[in-house]
Amino acid sequence: MTAQDHTAQDGTGAFIRLAFANRSFLAGFVITVLIAAMALLSFVWTPYDVTAIEMGQRMRGLSWVHPFGTDHFGRDILSMIMVGSRNSIAVAIVAVVIGMGLGVPLGCWAAARGGWVDEALMRFNDLVFAFPALLSAIMITAIFGPGALNAIIAIGIFNVPVFARVARAGALSLWPREFILAARAAGKGKTLITLEHILPNIASMLLVQGTIQFALGILAEAGLSYVGLGTQPPMPSWGRMLFDAQTRMMVAPHLALFPGMAIVVTVLGLNLLGDGLRDVLDPKLRRER
Amino acid sequence: MIAYILKRLSIGIATLIVASIVVFSVLEIVPGDPAQLMLGMNATEDALAALREQMGLNQPLVMRYLDWAGGLLRGDFGQSFTYSSPVIDLIAERAAVSLPLAVIALVMSTAIAIPVGLFAASRRGKAGDAVAMGAAQFGVAVPNFWFALILIYVFAVWLRLVPAGGFPGWEAGLWAGVKALLLPAIALALPQAAILARVTRSALLEVLGEDYIRTARAKGMPRRSVLWRHALRNAMIPVLTILGLQFAFLLAGTIIIENVFYLPGLGRLVFQAITQRDLIVVEGVVMLLVASVIIVNVIVDLCYALVDPRLRTR
Numbered sequence: 001m002t003a004q005d006h007t008a009q010d011g012t013g014a015f016i017r018l019a020f021a022n023r024s025f026l027a028g029f030v031i032t033v034l035i036a037a038m039a040l041l042s043f044v045w046t047p048y049d050v051t052a053i054e055m056g057q058r059m060r061g062l063s064w065v066h067p068f069g070t071d072h073f074g075r076d077i078l079s080m081i082m083v084g085s086r087n088s089i090a091v092a093i094v095a096v097v098i099g100m101g102l103g104v105p106l107g108c109w110a111a112a113r114g115g116w117v118d119e120a121l122m123r124f125n126d127l128v129f130a131f132p133a134l135l136s137a138i139m140i141t142a143i144f145g146p147g148a149l150n151a152i153i154a155i156g157i158f159n160v161p162v163f164a165r166v167a168r169a170g171a172l173s174l175w176p177r178e179f180i181l182a183a184r185a186a187g188k189g190k191t192l193i194t195l196e197h198i199l200p201n202i203a204s205m206l207l208v209q210g211t212i213q214f215a216l217g218i219l220a221e222a223g224l225s226y227v228g229l230g231t232q233p234p235m236p237s238w239g240r241m242l243f244d245a246q247t248r249m250m251v252a253p254h255l256a257l258f259p260g261m262a263i264v265v266t267v268l269g270l271n272l273l274g275d276g277l278r279d280v281l282d283p284k285l286r287r288e289r
Numbered sequence: 290m291i292a293y294i295l296k297r298l299s300i301g302i303a304t305l306i307v308a309s310i311v312v313f314s315v316l317e318i319v320p321g322d323p324a325q326l327m328l329g330m331n332a333t334e335d336a337l338a339a340l341r342e343q344m345g346l347n348q349p350l351v352m353r354y355l356d357w358a359g360g361l362l363r364g365d366f367g368q369s370f371t372y373s374s375p376v377i378d379l380i381a382e383r384a385a386v387s388l389p390l391a392v393i394a395l396v397m398s399t400a401i402a403i404p405v406g407l408f409a410a411s412r413r414g415k416a417g418d419a420v421a422m423g424a425a426q427f428g429v430a431v432p433n434f435w436f437a438l439i440l441i442y443v444f445a446v447w448l449r450l451v452p453a454g455g456f457p458g459w460e461a462g463l464w465a466g467v468k469a470l471l472l473p474a475i476a477l478a479l480p481q482a483a484i485l486a487r488v489t490r491s492a493l494l495e496v497l498g499e500d501y502i503r504t505a506r507a508k509g510m511p512r513r514s515v516l517w518r519h520a521l522r523n524a525m526i527p528v529l530t531i532l533g534l535q536f537a538f539l540l541a542g543t544i545i546i547e548n549v550f551y552l553p554g555l556g557r558l559v560f561q562a563i564t565q566r567d568l569i570v571v572e573g574v575v576m577l578l579v580a581s582v583i584i585v586n587v588i589v590d591l592c593y594a595l596v597d598p599r600l601r602t603r
Contacts, residue, residue, distance in 0.1 A: 016521060022375065057495075068363055086314070099512075123300065123303070123304065125582075126300070126304050126586070127304050127307055127308060127311075128538065129534065129582070130304065130308055130537065130579045130582045130583045130586075131308075131311075131542065131579060132537045132538060132541040133541070133581070134541035134544060134545070135541065135575055135578055135579060138544075138559060138563065138571065138575060139315050139316065139571070139575055142316060142563050142566075142571045143315065143316070143318065166549075215430070215518070219430075221432075222432050222434075222435075223432060223434060223541075223545050226432075226434050226470060226545065226548075227545055227548055227560065228560075238537065239432075242435055242438065243440070246549065249438065249441065249442055249446065250446060253442055256435070256439075256442075257437045260431075260432070260433075260435035260438070260439075261449050263430075263431045263432050264427070264431055264432075265430075267429070267430035268427065268430040269428065271426060271430060272426070275426075288538060
């Protein structure tokens with residue numbers, strides 16, 4: 001066990017106290033928990049059935065019966081936003097898992113091996129960065145047709161080099177440190193050192209990057225669904241709701257209001273959470289404030 | 290310096306080649322026979338065989354790739370079967386909308402972001418900083434296409450200052466064209482500016498903590514000159530990096546925003562091509578966009594050498 005590992009364990013209580021004293025973290029945490037709760041609630045209860053079409057109730061304004069109004073099929077907007085949230089969250093989370101699952105091992109491997117492995121990884125990063133999620137999604141859709149899976153794959157692929165970069169940078173800064181040298185002198189192999197010492201010490205950086213990519217994933221999913229490359233109807237999604245709202249903006253501008261606000265609040269919450277986490281986890285930045 | 294430039298250029302070219310292989314092979318695994326797709330279900334076997342021969346579909350994969358890549362280099366992107374015109378002509382026509390849009394948006398976002406970042410960094414911890422960064426935090430979270438819808442509602446539907454969408458063509462005059470691109474450019478630029486302003490601020494704050502800044506201040510250099518002459522210049526490296534990465538997002542954003550404003554750009558072209566399964570058009574547009582991202586990033590890397598004299602002497 002290293003000194004770092006000990007402080008991390010003893011400091012859990014202190015960390016929680018510090019975190020909740022950070023306004024940015026607190027605000028982000030509250031928003032994120034509320035959105036997550038909304039998504040979970042949608043599995044068991046929504047005010048209305050999102051597949052129930054009621055033409056007599058088309059494009060109603062705000063009311064007690066339909067707090068956010070109804071869409072062009074008479075579906076309840078609040079219910080659609082609730083169900084849409086779980087789509088957005090699912091796509092973004094899986095994309096982050098793909099990015100972390102492939103990117104972190106790649107980054108750690110490159111940092112441990114150095115040489116041509118490292119060079120190859122950096123070139124691979126350059127290559128993937130040239131394919132923004134939208135372009136990948138366009139290609140995937142051209143082959144397999146549109147669907148939520150495209151969005152996940154396209155955003156996930158773009159996440160890989162992001163996490164590889166963060167993991168590599170973090171690992172590279174750790175390898176020359178004394179506690180790593182001590183572990184090497186004790187005869188531990190590079191894989192074991194990476195698992196036991198490198199990973200725990202870059203975990204906080206990865207966590208912060210994870211919240212950022214999560215937020216970007218929500219935005220990207222909304223964009224892909226908006227242009228018809230992501231989640232397909234009748235499954236409600238925030239991006240698709242905005243697309244449907246666009247042509248009806250003259251008569252019912254509120255249709256565009258709530259899905260957009262849902263995206264903004266979710267992304268804002270995650271970004272605040274990430275900023276707060278970074279402040280709390282990075283003592284250097286904390287001192288500077 | 291020359292070694293650095295050569296290294297960057299060769300890496301850029303190698304990346305371009307690999308990217309072209311990726312684009313080619315991805316669209317090569319598309320299920321279905323392109324010849325069948327073009328001629329429809331009722332085509333005779335002879336007609337199919339003739340078309341396959343004409344399209345070079347009988348050749349081995351490697352030959353087809355070399356054919357295609359060689360064509361790209363000569364500016365021959367193939368023939369679209371839905372428009373029955375060369376893909377390069379379609380792209381050139383549509384790029385006349387997309388490229389000015391991306392450039393206006395890029396200029397706008399830089400022109401907003403750098404002063405805001407400077408302002409926030411110079412008033413760090415004060416009310417001005419908090420307001421600017423609060424706005425930026427909000428701007429980062431706003432999807433550009435939703436922002437576009439709001440802009441359309443306010444400026445086109447409500448105030449009736451600009452058209453809600455469509456493009457009159459450059460023949461209608463420079464101003465008419467620019468006017469049609471104004472709202473789309475703002476919609477693209479503001480969320481990007483928010484990101485860039487945050488990066489500019491944090492890069493500046495990092496630089497402002499350096500010893501040479503303290504030295505410059507100690508020798509009596511005015512605050513303003515320190516900020517502009519020493520700090521901003523040194524903070525440009527991370528800012529340039531983000532600008533380069535943002536270009537990719539800007540292109541992607543352009544494709545989405547064109548759909549909001551019904552602009553006849555590359556984005557509309559590629560989506561129509563997808564629905565009509567005109568894959569050669571998809572291939573051409575994707576390759577062009579990927580290539581421009583790679584080229585911009587090479588240019589950014591070369592700009593480092595201009596900004597950072599240490600790289601020049603290397």
